[in-house]
Amino acid sequence: MTEHQENHSCRVRPERDCVVIGAGPAGLTAALELSKLGHGSVILEADDVVGGISRTNEYKGFRFDVGGHRFFTRVSYVQDLWREILGDEFLVRPRLSRIHYRGKLFDYPLRPMNALRGLGVLESILVVLSYLRAVVAPFRRERNFEHWVRNRFGKRLFQVFFKTYTEKVWGIPCSEIGVEWASQRIKDLDLIVALRNALLGSVRSKDGEVVSSLIEEFHYPRYGPGQMWTRCAELVEARGAEVHLKAPVVRVGHGFRRVREVVVRRADGSEESFGGEQFLSSMPIGELVLSMDPAPPEGVLEAARALRHRDFITVALIVNREHLFFDNWIYIHSPDVRVGRIQNYKNWSPDMVPDAACTTLGLEYFVQEGDDLWNAPDEELIALGRTEIARLELASEEEITDGTVLRMRKAYPVYDGAYKDALRVLCLWLGEFDNLQQIGRNGQHRYNNQDHAMMTGVFAARNVAGATHDIWDVNVERDYHEQLKVDERPSEASAAGGERQVPAGVGPEELDAQIERAFGRYDPVALGAAVGIVGGVGLWLVTAMFVVFTPAGESVGPTLSLLGNYFLGYTASWNGAFLVLAEAGLGGFFAGWLLARAINCLVDWELRRLLRQLERQSALNILEGEHG
Incomplete structure (x- = not known):
């Protein structure tokens, strides 16, 4: 890897097809994909090693990560990339994690009975009472993460297993953390899979095997995640790309809705300019905006400073x-x-x-x-x-x-109360540039897992080659979480990369359709009409047949006349036939309408109960996203 130290005020480098800011998973994956599509790139990294937060450090031969990074995905393209980069150095490891609280270790993901046993009799009673109170009197409007958890577990369990750790991580009270942090971890597709499991049993693949999660094991590079990205950097350099370390961005020059150059500062204080046709940025989106030259409007700058x-x-x-x-x-x-x-x-x-x-x-x-x-x-x-x-x-x-x-x-x-509005302002302003895309966790200010970040890089690279992917859709309408079996379909962009497949998730409309199929509702008018027509016409036909086929002089259907006890004015005659047609039709319609409404109420109640239960189960894994 190169580290130029030129003593010029600003050295101008030759233009490349694409300038990539950041050599983390998103940036390096984008560079690798660009090389496969025939586009050259230069990667600018502020740190002295590649990998971003997925780096591995070494001290006296002992290796350690910046947090643990499990390699899990349901995206076959990402899995293939990992295998392509590391081969046999990509290990399968057993997984065990627990929670330490008051000198005891509790299972994680949380198991309710294990938690109650560990807490003791008195605390368990208080937990149950607190939960019952949440069921009876929940927060009607969930304004923050605390409300979200307490509605599902009660105040007591929230304080034990959610509050302290969450506030350690984010440094702000749970009452100031947006609900989005939790909801992003509990995706619609998770509910669909769980609904299928609840209604139909375990979901099975085409070959009959049960689709399992990666709870009990995960993949991991032999020498830590940094091994993956160091090797990836070597691959992109072998394909002609340049990787520059210790090259923090100090200025992004632009004009006429296009980025023109990225200026970095070297260790000796000199500056170096990199021009290109396309630019991909995984640096924090707020810092990107603050680096723009000329500077954006003051409102945009305020939004950039608001992101934490x-x-x-x-x-x-x-x-x-x-x-x-x-x-x-x-x-x-x-x-x-x-x-x-x-x-x-x-x-x-x-x-x-x-x-x-x-x-x-x-x-x-x-x-x-x-x-x-x-x-x-x-x-x-x-x-x-x-x-x-x-x-x-x-x-x-x-x-x-x-x-x-x-x-x-x-x-x-950080997903605080201000981030959503601030991010919207930045996206609107940056969206005006024709040749700039934001990728990765910090590039999109989104709490993505590693495979999500990689897919933003893949899609952005394919956009450079002419595709039209919306990279902001990753982890919003598409879902790649470890519990899922993701549908995949080839696209024009993937065909350019050797007929590889790219993930295609279930959007909101398809999600609603699947829930509708699982919990179908009766149409009260349709059921009422059906019951009314069948009842009214059926009794009319029976009465008419008796009138027509009863010999002259004989009493018409003496037993049939008992219907007069149920239908006002009914007799076994033509007048009675038309009278019962009207009365049975109206009565049947009303009975069918009531039956449909009653069934729908029961279905709605069961759906709400099941979704609530599934949300609680998913919430027990709420910390999982910090390892990916």
Whole structure:
């Protein structure tokens, strides 16, 4: 990889087909796809390594990640890419994660009975009473994440298993976190699959195998996620692309609705300009807008400044013990420590440690750039980590032999009350540019998983080649979560890449159609008309037949005359036939109408009950998106 250090005020580089800002999963995937489509590119990365938040760091031979990154997807194209890049170095690993609370470990994903047993009798009673209160008197309008969780679990369980950890991660009260953070994790397609399971049993594939989730195992590179993206960078360079490290963007020149150049600043203070026909950006969308030259209108600048991120610190500790616990990671819900999550990298891959007699733990602190933890010296952070590991009784301080610290800016986009309006303003303004696309988690300020970020890069690259994908649809109308069996169909863009398939999710209209098929409603008018017509015409025909075929002088249908007890004025005669036609028709219509309404009420009640149950089950996995 190249690191130019030219002593010019602003060196101008030759134009390329495409300039890609950021060498994370989205940017490198876009560059790889561009190379397959015959387009050259240059990738500009502010950091000294590739991978973005999916990087892997090394300290004295011990490897550690910026958070754990499970490689899971239901998108065959992404799975094929991972295999293409790493081959046999892409491992299948067992998964175990639990929640640490008050000195006890609870299963994760949460299992209600396990949680109640761990909490004890008194706390369990309070949890159940709190839940019943939420059922009887829920928040009628869910204004924030706290309302969303309490409506499904009650206040007590919210405080135990959701509040502390969530507020550690985001640094703001749950009452200020938008409902979108939860709803983005619980997709419509999940409900469809679950509805099918509930109504028809387990969903099976064409070959008869049950479609299972990736709860119990996941894929992982032998030497961490950074191995994947380091290898990907090597592949794109071998195909003629350039990857520039330590090249933070300081200015994006534009004019006449087109981006003209991206200017980066080198380590020696010099600047370098990269021009191109097309530009893909995975840098934080707010920073992209603030880098625009000429500057956008003040309202757009205010929106860019309104977007917030959560920063991240990993304190990696080397422990002189072969085995500590079986979990890949543990969520720390205990409020008496500041650590939010603990990774056991040896359980992700044995090759993450050079000495099998030792274990590497990653203590993850969710911080804000400039706060006390962010500004603390590394020695203080390592000492804090040693103390908190001992307090949690996961290892003793004496067993910890060494440690190091990694800080990561803008690790998570924050879904606060202001983000949606601010993002809408930025999208409208950036949408005016003909040759600029935003990709990746930070590029779209969207809490995407790794495969989602990659697909934004794939679609953007294909747009450069002439396709017309809406890359903002990824993870909105399309869904690629681990619980799903995603439909796929070839597209013109995929054909250009060797007849590969791209994902096509179920949109809102198709979703409504599937729910309608699963929970069909009766049309009251139609059922009423059917019952009325059948009843009225049937009785008219019976009466008419008796009148016609009864010999003269004999009494017409003495038994039939008993219908007079039910239909006013009825007699076994032509007058009675037409009278019963009218009365039975009207009575049948009313009875059918009432029956349809009653059935529909029961169906609606059952659908609401089932959807609520499925939402609660999905909410038990609400933390899953932080590993992807």
